[in-house]
Amino acid sequence: xxxxxxxxxxxxxxxxxxxxxxxxxxxxxxxxxxxxxxxxxxxxxxxxxxxxxxxxxxxxxxxxxxxxxxxxxxxxxxxxxxxxxxxxxxxxxxxxxxxxxxxxxxxxxxxxxxxxxxxxxxxxxxxxxxxxxxxxxxxxxxxxxxxxxxxxxxxxxxxxxxxxxxxxxxxxxxxxxxxxxxxxxxxxxxxxxxxxxxxxxxxxxxxxxxxxxxxxxxxxxxxxxxxxxxxxxxxxxxxxxxxxxxxxxxxxxxxxxxxxxxxxxxxxxxxxxxxxxxxxxxxxxxxxxxxxxxxxxxxxxxxxxxxxxxxxxxxxxxxxxxxxxxxxxxxxxxxxxxxxxxxxxxxxxxxxxxxxxxxxxxxxxxxxxxxxxxxxxxxxxxxxx
Amino acid sequence: xxxxxxxxxxxxxxxxxxxxxxxxxxxxxxxxxxxxxxxxxxxxxxxxxxxxxxxxxxxxxxxxxxxxxxxxxxxxxxxxxxxxxxxxxxxxxxxxxxxxxxxxxxxxxxxxxxxxxxxxxxxxxxxxxxxxxxxxxxxxxxxxxxxxxxxxxxxxxxxxxxxxxxxxxxxxxxxxxxxxxxxxxxxxxxxxxxxxxxxxxxxxxxxxxxxxxxxxxxxxxxxxxxxxxxxxxxxxxxxxxxxxxxxxxxxxxxxxxxxxxxxxxxxxxxxxxxxxxxxxxxxxxxxxxxxxxxxxxxxxxxxxxxx
Ligand SMILES: [Zn+2]
Ligand SMILES: [Zn+2]
Numbered sequence: 185x186x187x188x189x190x191x192x193x194x195x196x197x198x199x200x201x202x203x204x205x206x207x208x209x210x211x212x213x214x215x216x217x218x219x220x221x222x223x224x225x226x227x228x229x230x231x232x233x234x235x236x237x238x239x240x241x242x243x244x245x246x247x248x249x250x251x252x253x254x255x256x257x258x259x260x261x262x263x264x265x266x267x268x269x270x271x272x273x274x275x276x277x278x279x280x281x282x283x284x285x286x287x288x289x290x291x292x293x294x295x296x297x298x299x300x301x302x303x304x305x306x307x308x309x310x311x312x313x314x315x316x317x318x319x320x321x322x323x324x325x326x327x328x329x330x331x332x333x334x335x336x337x338x339x340x341x342x343x344x345x346x347x348x349x350x351x352x353x354x355x356x357x358x359x360x361x362x363x364x365x366x367x368x369x370x371x372x373x374x375x376x377x378x379x380x381x382x383x384x385x386x387x388x389x390x391x392x393x394x395x396x397x398x399x400x401x402x403x404x405x406x407x408x409x410x411x412x413x414x415x416x417x418x419x420x421x422x423x424x425x426x427x428x429x430x431x432x433x434x435x436x437x438x439x440x441x442x443x444x445x446x447x448x449x450x451x452x453x454x455x456x457x458x459x460x461x462x463x464x465x466x467x468x469x470x471x472x473x474x475x476x477x478x479x480x481x482x483x484x485x486x487x488x489x490x491x492x493x494x495x496x497x498x499x500x501x502x503x504x505x506x507x508x509x510x511x512x513x514x515x516x517x518x519x520x521x522x523x524x525x526x527x528x529x530x531x532x533x534x535x536x537x538x539x540x541x542x543x544x545x546x547x548x549x550x551x552x553x554x555x556x557x558x559x560x561x562x563x564x565x566x567x568x569x
Numbered sequence: 570x571x572x573x574x575x576x577x578x579x580x581x582x583x584x585x586x587x588x589x590x591x592x593x594x595x596x597x598x599x600x601x602x603x604x605x606x607x608x609x610x611x612x613x614x615x616x617x618x619x620x621x622x623x624x625x626x627x628x629x630x631x632x633x634x635x636x637x638x639x640x641x642x643x644x645x646x647x648x649x650x651x652x653x654x655x656x657x658x659x660x661x662x663x664x665x666x667x668x669x670x671x672x673x674x675x676x677x678x679x680x681x682x683x684x685x686x687x688x689x690x691x692x693x694x695x696x697x698x699x700x701x702x703x704x705x706x707x708x709x710x711x712x713x714x715x716x717x718x719x720x721x722x723x724x725x726x727x728x729x730x731x732x733x734x735x736x737x738x739x740x741x742x743x744x745x746x747x748x749x750x751x752x753x754x755x756x757x758x759x760x761x762x763x764x765x766x767x768x769x770x771x772x773x774x775x776x777x778x779x780x781x782x783x784x785x786x787x788x789x790x791x792x793x794x795x796x797x798x799x800x801x802x803x804x805x806x807x808x809x810x811x812x813x814x815x816x817x818x819x820x821x822x823x824x825x826x827x828x829x830x831x832x833x834x835x836x837x838x839x840x841x842x843x844x845x846x847x848x849x850x851x852x853x854x855x856x857x858x859x860x861x862x863x864x865x866x867x868x869x870x871x872x873x874x875x876x
Binding site for chain 2: 202203204205206207208210226227240242243251254255256257258299300302303304305306307309310312314315319320321322323327328329332333334337378379380381383392426428429430432
């Protein structure tokens with residue numbers, strides 16, 4: 185199988201609302217920066233994958249058509265991939281497969297959402313069955329809060345443990361130039377913040393953002409021509425669950441466990457906690473990050489609260505998680521998963537600036553949609569393997 | 570109770586539903602400047618010096634090379650390249666003088682003679698409102714083709730945002746499984762599920778195939794309107810499209826006799842006590858008065874804890 189590398193990444197100046205650009209202008213900004221980072225032009229790109237959240241987020245159907253014009257991609261293959269919060273990673277996997285299959289040497293993945301344009305929670309509620317449950321739906325928040333409450337009983341994912349995730353990620357975001365929320369908080373601040381869907385409180389929740397990310401994936405031959413360091417994709421997987429299947433406990437995410445095991449097998453990882461130098465996860469709310477620790481095998485099931493408390497996932501811990509600040513710094517949903525991939529790639533490329541984990545060679549990232557039902561994992565390394 | 574799948578005649582086969590969403594769209598520089606300039610009866614285009622391409626109306630990025638375009642003042646005369654007549658209008662593609670591609674608009678005045686190759690001129694609204702229809706359309710008018718000499722223009726205070734709405738009406742077909750489910754709900758106040766012949770799990774709402782072993786289900790069984798609280802949260806958040814007033818309790822309940830989760834709300838207690846609810850506690854449906862029954866899940870007012 186052909187090796188695939190990330191040779192360029194770009195992010196927009198994320199913001200709560202960008203009034204200076206349209207949706208496609210936003211996406212284009214990330215593309216221009218990724219091509220600059222890769223020292224390439226659109227002429228070097230064989231194929232484009234566009235990733236966005238549900239079209240109801242911003243009222244434009246088939247936005248990839250509009251975007252193809254704005255980035256000079258006419259006469260190139262262009263497809264759009266959408267998969268909730270995991271959209272950017274699902275798109276990256278589609279691009280990786282194009283390179284692996286030998287049908288493209290370089291693929292541009294661009295992911296974006298301009299969430300300030302529409303009504304977010306209501307748009308998400310339209311993911312529910314119109315006959316059965318939509319009218320009771322509270323976006324993704326009511327549902328996530330409900331199963332976090334259930335995990336408190338069975339896994340000890342307390343409000344305090346989740347608050348520590350907020351404290352850590354918001355602190356790390358201070359070092360990330362692309363984070364638009366830069367406000368350190370304490371555990372008490374989080375616990376005393378306004379309940380939105382209890383147990384989820386205001387400070388457990390990332391911002392709603394306008395933002396985009398772009399990544400250039402290349403074959404081994406194409407990557408060799410690049411003067412910049414590459415991040416090699418050592419494993420990537422994206423797995424789904426039947427949403428309304430019988431006997432779903434929602435306590436652990438089976439798709440996450442399956443995706444992680446597949447990726448570890450591809451990458452030859454036997455002890456993720458020891459072998460990875462840095463981790464980026466997509467946490468729509470703080471409680472999610474606790475669950476990922478367990479699903480990714482960074483600790484035993486039920487061990488997440490202890491892990492965050494130990495400080496191991498801090499910047500200076502043995503397994504730093506979200507040195508970028510994760511979603512707490514910026515959360516343009518359709519782009520968020522690709523931002524995690526770009527961030528982890530930049531870590532092993534040594535390009536993370538102030539939030540660089542010194543000497544990082546192996547990186548792990550996770551992203552997904554829904555509470556437990558769509559989960560993706562990728563491992564990257566500075567070595568091709 | 571065991572029931573078949575025959576839907577009685579005369580029962581509605583469709584559920585009408587509307588998704589209504591408000592938006593604030595960002596126009597971008599080209600569209601914002603174009604609309605703002607239309608209010609002073611000027612047409613704006615954009616120009617790419619690399620491709621020597623002119624777009625009217627203006628676009629931010631060049632379709633030829635993806636580069637940023639500069640804004641220019643466009644001519645208000647052009648040539649029809651295509652025309653079609655609908656019951657309300659004659660629609661035109663007009664190649665504005667100097668433009669590289671045509672603009673879609675409508676004819677003002679009689680349709681006779683509005684054929685490809687004929688010259689037209691912009692017709693402006695008497696009172697402009699900074700909307701695209703400040704340019705009412707084009708009328709047939711002889712004129713020399715204007716010289717194409719791009720002049721950079723910038724519009725001060727260009728529009729940046731624009732309110733917008735989507736109201737989308739749907740007619741969802743029930744199909745036999747959902748049809749029978751809601752008939753039972755409306756007429757008998759009972760809930761039905763479909764058992765899997767292979768793994769024997771009972772799925773609510775009923776469905777044709779088991780999600781786990783993909784075996785085909787063949788019958789419906791009644792499930793209880795009592796169950797177990799699998800998860801809950803207390804909703805304080807207010808959002809567009811919400812169907813009840815916060816605070817209230819979102820709940821996922823597994824009904825007795827079923828193996829799947831049902832999404833609803835909990836009630837029958839003081840909201841201040843909601844944090845004392847426990848996962849796994851028994852709950853039961855509190856039904857609305859029969860006169861209010863509509864054959865939807867909302868016929869159940871809420872689930873209440875059984876004490
Ligand atoms: Zn051009
Ligand atoms: Zn089955």
